[in-house]
Amino acid sequence: MLFHVRMDVAVPRDLDPDERATLLATEKARALELQRTGVWVHLWRVVGQYSNISVFDVSGTDELHDILWNLPLFPFMTISVTPLTEHPSALSANP
Numbered sequence: 001m002l003f004h005v006r007m008d009v010a011v012p013r014d015l016d017p018d019e020r021a022t023l024l025a026t027e028k029a030r031a032l033e034l035q036r037t038g039v040w041v042h043l044w045r046v047v048g049q050y051s052n053i054s055v056f057d058v059s060g061t062d063e064l065h066d067i068l069w070n071l072p073l074f075p076f077m078t079i080s081v082t083p084l085t086e087h088p089s090a091l092s093a094n095p
């Protein structure tokens, strides 16, 4: 199942700089790992915002919830999820 996910990031400004660097590095490593396995299909920065738009390809809501809940940045993100299905006019639906 495909899900459109928006993550708005708000890391506290007073977070210790070393902690911040470690947090972001850990998040990046996890994001790269999930992209390499094909689960995190798209990861785009929203222009001018500390936000991303992502597409995940997972077995269902439980897997997606588990992935998002365990992201290192999860405590500092507001996340919104939209389930996707094939559009009848998409090329993929009209071979």
Ligand SMILES: O=C(O)CC1=CCC(=O)O1
Residues within 6 Å of the ligand: 007, 009, 027, 028, 029, 031, 050, 051, 052, 073
């Ligand atoms: O910077 C972000 O948008 C949050 C984030 C998600 C994956 C990653 O590496 O950073």
